[in-house]
Amino acid sequence: MQKRRIEAFSSLCDQGDSKSVTINRENIVQDMLNLYSDNSIVMSLLNVTFIKEPAMDLNGVKREAFTLFWEKVMSLYFEGTTTYMYVPRISPAIDESIYKTLGRIMSHGYVMVGVFPALLSKTFFTALVAGKENVTDNDFIEGFLDYVSCYDNVRLQNILGECSTQQSLSASSIDFLVDFLLEFNVSKMPNAKNLQSILVSVAKTELWNKAIMAANSLKEGLFEGLPGNVWHSATKDQVDDLYQSLQVTTDKVLSLIAIDDPSAMTKGQHIVFTYFKKYVRTLNERELSCFIRYVTGSSAVVVPSIKVIFHSHIGNLPHVTAHACLAVVDLPSGGYNSFADFKSQMDEVLKNEESWKFSLV
Numbered sequence: 461m462q463k464r465r466i467e468a469f470s471s472l473c474d475q476g477d478s479k480s481v482t483i484n485r486e487n488i489v490q491d492m493l494n495l496y497s498d499n500s501i502v503m504s505l506l507n508v509t510f511i512k513e514p515a516m517d518l519n520g521v522k523r524e525a526f527t528l529f530w531e532k533v534m535s536l537y538f539e540g541t542t543t544y545m546y547v548p549r550i551s552p553a554i555d556e557s558i559y560k561t562l563g564r565i566m567s568h569g570y571v572m573v574g575v576f577p578a579l580l581s582k583t584f585f586t587a588l589v590a591g592k593e594n595v596t597d598n599d600f601i602e603g604f605l606d607y608v609s610c611y612d613n614v615r616l617q618n619i620l621g622e623c624s625t626q627q628s629l630s631a632s633s634i635d636f637l638v639d640f641l642l643e644f645n646v647s648k649m650p651n652a653k654n655l656q657s658i659l660v661s662v663a664k665t666e667l668w669n670k671a672i673m674a675a676n677s678l679k680e681g682l683f684e685g686l687p688g689n690v691w692h693s694a695t696k697d698q699v700d701d702l703y704q705s706l707q708v709t710t711d712k713v714l715s716l717i718a719i720d721d722p723s724a725m726t727k728g729q730h731i732v733f734t735y736f737k738k739y740v741r742t743l744n745e746r747e748l749s750c751f752i753r754y755v756t757g758s759s760a761v762v763v764p765s766i767k768v769i770f771h772s773h774i775g776n777l778p779h780v781t782a783h784a785c786l787a788v789v790d791l792p793s794g795g796y797n798s799f800a801d802f803k804s805q806m807d808e809v810l811k812n813e814e815s816w817k818f819s820l821v
Contacts, residue, residue, distance in 0.1 A: 461702045464690045468571045471686045477504040483525055484511045485817075489536065492529045496561045502568045502685040515818035519573050520785030523757030524818070526569035530577040531759075537562065538580070545581035545606045547667055548674035559674045563681025571687040574762035578706045581607060582699065584667050588675055589682070589694040592668060597660045599696075604663035612640060616659070623652045706760035708749050713740055716766045728794030729770050732778075735802040736768065736791060742803065750810055757784040780806060784818070 479501070483491045495501060508521045515521055537554060540546035548559060570576045583603025587595045601620075605613045619633045629637070629652050637650040644662045648654070668675070682691055714737060719725070725733065743751055753759040755766055767788045771781075778795030782788070796802045809815045 461690065461694070461698045462705065465571055465574065468686050468689050471689075472503070472505055472571065475503065475686075478507060479504045480507040480509070482509045482511055485513070485528065488525065488529050489532050492525070492533075492565060493558070493561055496564045496568070499564060499681075499684050502564050502687050505572065506568075510818060513818040516785060518785035520757040520783070520787070521818060522569075522573045523575055523762065524753075524784060524816075526565070526573065526575035527753060527758050527760075529565065529569075530575070530579070533562070534577070534579055540579070540581070540607050541609045545583075545603065546579050547581050547584045547607070548671040548678065550670055550674060554674075556673055556677045559677035560681035563678040564684055564687075565681075566678075567682045567684070567687040567690065571690060573758070574760075575758050576702065576706060576760070578703060578760055581667055582703050583663075584671065584675070586696050586699045587668050588679055589691045590696045590699060594696045595668075597656075600663035600667060601656070601659050603667050604659060607663075607667060615640075619655070620659075623655055626652060628652055629655075706762070708745065708752060708759070708761055710741055710743070710748060712761055713748060713752055713766070716761070716763065717768060718765045719768050725770075726793060728773075729791070732770075732791050732794060732796065732802070733768065735796060735799050736780075736789070738799055739803055739806055747810075754810055754815065755782045755784060755789055756787045763787040778805070780809060 481495060483495075506522060507517045508525045509515065509517065510521065510525070534546055537549055537558060538546035539549040566577060581603055583595060583599055583606075586599070605616060608616070615633075615636055619629065619637065622629055622633060629650070634650065637655070641648075641650065641658065641662070644666065646658060646662060648658060650658055682688060717737065717740070719733070740748070740751065749759040752761065752766075756763045765787065767786070769788060769790050770793045771790055773792040773795040778792035780792070781790040783790065796805075
C-alpha cells in the first residue's frame with residue numbers, strides 16, 4: 461500500500477496543481493466537508509493554513525488538519541465504542557452523499573501525508589476495498605470484538621474459550637449473552653454449539669450489511685481521481701499491512717528518534733535526551749498517540765524519523781519545542797533538576813491547548 465501511495469503522490473506532483481486553503485480549527489469538520497464537496501480538489505496538492513496560526517506547511521500542518529478532522533468527524537458520522545473501531549452510522553439525518561465526500565478526504569489525506577483514520581474498522585475497510593468474500597468468518601468475529609466495549613470484548617472472548625473446552629455454557633455466561641444479544645435483536649438462545657455462528661451473523665450485520673449503502677458512497681469517493689489508484693485491486697494482506705504500519709507502539713516511536721551526531725552531545729544534552737526517551741517509555745497507548753501527534757501532526761506513525769536538536773539553556777526556564785512540520789523536537793541543553801521536572805513540564809505542554817497551535821517561532 462505504501463508503494464501505491466508514493467506512486468499516486470508522485471502523479472499528483474507531476475500534475476503541478478497546488479491549492480492554498482485556510483481552515484478554521486474550531487470549524488474544521490464543516491470547512492473540510494465544504495472543501496471536498498468539489499471532487500476536483502483530489503487532483504491537487506494542498507497547502508494548508510489554520511486561521512490565526514502562521515506557519516509554513518511542510519506537511520505538518522496538513523497532517524494536523526487531517527488528523528484533527530478525523531478525530532472530530534468520527535462521532536458525527538460513524539459509530540462504535542470510544543476505544544476501538546468504528547463503522548458508518550446509518551441515520552435518516554445523514555445524507556448518503558456525505559460518505560462520498562468522506563471517501564475523498566480519506567483517500568486524498570492518505571496519499572498526500574499518510575494520514576488515515578485507523579479507528580475505522582479494519583474488517584469493514586477490508587470488505588470495502590478487497591471485497592467481502594475475502595473477509596473470513598473469523599475476521600468478522602475479531603472485528604466485532606474490536607467494535608464492542610472493552611467489557612463486552614473480554615466477556616465474549618472468555619465465553620468463546622468456554623465453548624472450545626466445554627460442552628455447555630455456565631449460567632452466568634448464558635445470562636450475559638441473552639442480554640448482550642438482545643441489543644442486536646437476536647432472540648435465539650445461545651449455547652456452546654451455536655454461539656460462533658450467531659456472532660458471525662451479528663458481526664456481518666453490524667460491520668457490513670447495515671452500512672452497505674454508506675459503504676457504496678464511501679467507496680465511490682475513495683476511488684476518485686489519482687488518489688483512488690491506491691485502493692484499486694487492494695488485497696486483505698495489504699489492508700493488514702496498512703493498519704499495522706499506522707499502529708503506535710513504544711518501540712516504534714523510540715526507533716524513530718534520531719540525533720545527527722550523538723558523539724557531539726554535551727553532558728547536559730545527554731541527560732535531557734535520556735529524560736526525553738524515558739518520558740516516551742512512561743506513556744500508555746493513548747498518551748503515546750497524543751505525544752506523537754504533538755511532535756508530527758499525526759496520531760499515527762507516518763514519518764520516517766523524529767529528529768532531536770538542542771538549543772542553549774542559559775538562565776531561563778528550560779522548555780521543549782516541537783516543529784511538527786519537520787517532525788523535529790528542540791530540547792534544552794540542560795536546566796532540569798530531575799526526570800520528574802522534565803515529565804511534569806512535558807505533561808503540562810501536552811495538556812495546554814496553546815501548545816497545539818502553529819506559529820513561526
